[in-house]
Every structure is written in C-alpha cells, then in structure tokens.
Amino acid sequence: MTSLLRTAIVGTGSVANLHAQAVALHPRAELVAVTDLSRAAADVFAARYGGPAVHDTLDELLAAEHPDVVLICTPPVVHREQALAAFAAGAHVVVEKPPAPSLDELDEMRAAAVAAGCRLAVVFQQRTGTAAAHVRRLLHQGALGRPLIALCQTLWYRGEDYFSVPWRGKWETEGGGTTLGHGIHQLDLLGFLLGDWASVQGRLWRLDRETETEDASTATVTFANGVVAQVATSAVSPRETSSIRIDTQKATVTVDHLYGHGHENWAITPAPGFEHEADAWSLPSAEERSDHSVLLREVFDALLDGRQLPETADEPARSFELVAAIYASAAADGAVITPADLATHPTHRSGFASPVTDMRGVRG
Numbered sequence: 001m002t003s004l005l006r007t008a009i010v011g012t013g014s015v016a017n018l019h020a021q022a023v024a025l026h027p028r029a030e031l032v033a034v035t036d037l038s039r040a041a042a043d044v045f046a047a048r049y050g051g052p053a054v055h056d057t058l059d060e061l062l063a064a065e066h067p068d069v070v071l072i073c074t075p076p077v078v079h080r081e082q083a084l085a086a087f088a089a090g091a092h093v094v095v096e097k098p099p100a101p102s103l104d105e106l107d108e109m110r111a112a113a114v115a116a117g118c119r120l121a122v123v124f125q126q127r128t129g130t131a132a133a134h135v136r137r138l139l140h141q142g143a144l145g146r147p148l149i150a151l152c153q154t155l156w157y158r159g160e161d162y163f164s165v166p167w168r169g170k171w172e173t174e175g176g177g178t179t180l181g182h183g184i185h186q187l188d189l190l191g192f193l194l195g196d197w198a199s200v201q202g203r204l205w206r207l208d209r210e211t212e213t214e215d216a217s218t219a220t221v222t223f224a225n226g227v228v229a230q231v232a233t234s235a236v237s238p239r240e241t242s243s244i245r246i247d248t249q250k251a252t253v254t255v256d257h258l259y260g261h262g263h264e265n266w267a268i269t270p271a272p273g274f275e276h277e278a279d280a281w282s283l284p285s286a287e288e289r290s291d292h293s294v295l296l297r298e299v300f301d302a303l304l305d306g307r308q309l310p311e312t313a314d315e316p317a318r319s320f321e322l323v324a325a326i327y328a329s330a331a332a333d334g335a336v337i338t339p340a341d342l343a344t345h346p347t348h349r350s351g352f353a354s355p356v357t358d359m360r361g362v363r364g
Contacts, residue, residue, distance in 0.1 A: 005300055008033040008067035008091075010058055010082055011074035012045035015096055019071045020049040022296035029300050033065040058082055062089040069094060069303065071296075075167050076175050080105040087116040092303055094121045094296065097184055099316055101175035103324050103342070103349040106317060121299045121313040124188040126242075128298070128312050129290035131266040131283055135253055136193050138281060144268075145249025150229035152190045152221075152244050154183040155237035160209065162235075169211030171353040177204070177213030180323050180352065183233030186242050188319035189255075190231075192311075193246065196224040197318070200337045202326035204356045208236045214356045219326045231326075250274040251281065262289040327352040 007023050009016050012034055023031045033053040036042035042054045055061035062070075062085060070086035072079055072095040079100050083093045093113065099122045100106040113120040126132070138144050156178070167173035174181065179202075191197065202219035209215040219231040227246070243256040250271050257265040263283050270278045288294060298310040308314070325337040328348035342348070 003028060003304070005029040005069055005304055006032045006065070006067045007069045007071055008035070008052075008061055008065060009045075009071045009073060010035055010061075011072065012036040012038075012041050013073060016045065016071075016073040017048075018292040019073055019094075019296065020045070022293040023071075024049065025293050026297055026300050028304055032067060033061050035061045058085055062086065062091070067091050069300075072096060075173065076101050077167070077173050080109055083109045083120065084112050087112040087118050090116060090118065092119045092121075094123060094299060096123045097188075098175065098180050098320060098323070100320075102351050103317070103320065106320060107349075110316065119299075119303060119309055120316060121295075121309055122316040123292065123295060124185065124192075124312075124319065125292050125295045126185045126189040126261070126290055127192045128288075128294040129261060130286065130288045131255070131261065131263050132189065132192065132290065134283055135255075135266065135268070138268075139193055139246070139248070139253075140195075143277075143281065144251045144253070147194060147225060147227045147246050147248045150190065150194065150227055150244065150246045152186050152229055152231045154178075154186045154233045154242050156182050156235055156240050156242075157238050158209075158215075158235040163209055163211055169209070169213055171212055171351070174213065176323065176327065176352045177211060177217070177356075178215055178235040179204070179217040179233050179326055182235060183217065183231070184319050184323050186233075186244060187231065187322045190221075190229060190244055191315075191318045191322060193244070194223045194225065194227050194229075196339075197322055197325070198222045198224045198338065200322065200325035200329050201334050202231075202329040202337075203334055204327070204330040204354055206356045206358045206360060207234075208360060212356075217326060217330070219329070221322065250277065260290045263287045324348055324352060327354045330354045330356075 023029045031052045035055045046054045069092045076098050086093050163169040199222045204214035205216040216234040221229045246253045252269045255266045268281045299313050329337045331354040
C-alpha cells in the first residue's frame with residue numbers, strides 16, 4: 001500500500017456525501033474517481049468534491065483508475081456484484097449497510113475479499129465514538145457486573161413520499177423493510193456492546209404504509225452472555241428516537257439519540273448501593289462523536305498501516321444475522337431461530353421475504 005490511499009465512490013446519492021467528506025478530512029486519502037447510473041448526477045457530485053474523474057461504469061473506473069479502496073454507496077441489490085468487481089481489481093471495499101440483500105451474497109463478498117487478499121468493511125457508524133468504546137470496555141471487563149436485560153428501539157418516521165422511490169418497500173429491490181433498512185443500526189450497536197447472539201423470536205407488521213415489506217417489527221433476542229433483549233423497529237413513529245438500554249447488576253446504561261450520538265446522549269446510572277463506583281465509570285474527558293468520518297478514518301488508517309480492520313469495522317455479519325433471524329422467525333410464525341438454524345436455513349440465507357401481518361384493516 002502506498003502512503004496515499006486512492007479512493008473511488010460508486011453511487012453519488014445522499015450518503016455518498018458523507019463518504020466524500022470523510023475522504024477529504026483524511027490526510028492520507030484522496031478521492032480520485034466517481035461513478036453513478038446518472039452521469040449528470042456524478043458530474044455535479046465530482047464538481048462538489050474537487051473534480052475527481054467521472055466514469056460511466058464501475059468497470060471503466062476500475063480499469064482506468066486502479067483505486068486502492070472502493071466506497072460503495074448504492075442500493076443493496078447491487079452491492080455483491082460491485083464488491084466482487086472491486087476485489088477482482090485488487091481494491092479494498094467499504095460498503096454501506098446493509099452489506100447485501102442476503103447472507104449468501106455477503107458470504108460470497110467475504111470469500112472474494114479473502115481470495116483477493118483485500119478487506120471488506122461495512123459502514124455501521126453507530127459503533128464509533130468514545131462513549132460507545134468506553135461502555136463496551138466497561139461491559140466486557142465486568143466493571144458494571146453481569147448485564148441482564150436490554151431494550152433496543154429504532155422508532156423512526158418515514159412518510160409515503162419516502163416509499164415512493166421505486167426500489168423502496170419491495171423485497172426484490174430493497175431486500176427488506178424497516179428492520180433491514182433502519183433497525184440494523186441499533187441492532188449492530190447492541191451486538192457491538194453485548195457480543196454474540198444466541199436466539200431470536202420475531203414478528204413483522206404492516207401498520208400504515210403501502211409496502212410489500214414491513215413498516216414495523218418486534219423481536220426478543222437472547223445473547224450468549226445471558227442477556228435478554230426486547231427489540232422494536234418502526235418507520236411510523238412521529239417522535240423519532242434511537243435508543244438502547246442495558247440493565248446490569250450494578251447500573252443502567254442508556255443511549256438516546258437519533259442518527260448519531262455524543263457523550264450527552266449516554267448515561268450510566270448506578271444501582272442502589274453502587275453509587276461509590278460511579279466515578280470509575282465516567283466517560284472520558286476527550287469526546288469523539290459517532291460519525292462516518294470516524295469509522296472511515298479508522299478503516300483508512302488500518303489499511304495504510306497494514307493492520308487488521310478496527311473493532312468498529314469487523315464482524316460484518318453479526319447484525320446482518322440478527323436481522324436475518326428476525327425475518328426467518330417471522331416466516332415460521334415466531335419460532336425460535338438460533339445461529340445453528342440460520343447457518344443452514346433453507347430459505348433465509350438467500351433472501352428475507354417473509355409473511356407480514358397486515359394490521360391496517362383492524363379497527364378498535
């Protein structure tokens with residue numbers, strides 16, 4: 001790897017701006033090329049970010065520019081083919097969530113990365129920030145006692161205009177509903193804090209939106225360390241919040257935010273009798289918020305220095321497996337799904353289409 005990381009962006013929609021800004025902030029990274037289905041959109045985007053080369057296709061971009069890293073900011077249905085093309089060209093890949101429409105496709109992407117000697121990082125920026133790192137360390141070191149029960153909520157609001165985009169709300173093109181598209185962020189943070197999952201029971205609901213997929217879901221998740229978590233995800237909640245609560249033997253940890261968190265969003269409340277330990281749990285004095293730029297900086301630094309990907313970018317399948325298990329459970333009328341079940345699942349490794357309970361016609 002050279003001392004300057006040559007990056008390319010595929011897809012110039014809204015999230016690509018966060019990637020371009022992160023590249024601009026990194027002293028050893030440069031945006032050299034972009035591509036998009038719309039040449040006009042790509043031209044406008046390139047002009048906004050210093051005039052990188054614009055190519056009509058990813059294949060043309062890879063052949064002409066030989067980037068070190070390809071940042072994939074397209075809808076999930078094309079992530080696999082774009083990642084495989086990048087790996088075949090010898091480039092590392094950073095892909096937006098969800099990493100693929102299915103576990104099978106993610107498996108292909110991971111295997112292709114290994115075969116090419118490249119790295120695959122998935123953007124789950126909620127893992128980043130000094131507060132998340134600090135709380136994770138406290139939990140893993142046992143400083144808060146054994147974690148017992150958790151709540152994980154992604155209560156967002158997306159109107160009918162949001163679903164008017166042709167590829168949204170359809171199993172074939174989006175891969176899933178609000179569980180996959182929205183809830184995966186908080187599920188990823190929950191898994192980052194608590195570790196491996198042990199079982200899932202889930203249900204999918206259509207409460208108000210005209211979609212094939214769900215606009216809400218509920219689930220019970222158990223973790224290998226014994227924690228029981230209740231998970232609720234919604235795209236029909238006017239007062240939006242993203243929140244996690246973890247009750248341990250010594251304290252309650254909470255983070256309440258929306259699309260990103262800083263120290264002000266976190267709290268550690270001691271249980272009666274443990275107030276004297278609270279000072280040792282205090283958040284660090286130097287703060288860094290969760291952000292795309294933090295995640296991409298850590299990934300870029302690791303690639304440039306020849307190190308393994310950071311904890312904020314490893315385990316690309318964990319949260320994806322949790323989402324897949326919720327869909328698989330819903331398809332089996334709320335049956336318990338374990339990692340062993342999911343590993344050999346006959347349908348839900350290749351896609352997440354599942355029955356959705358339609359409540360729109362119910363009147364009290």
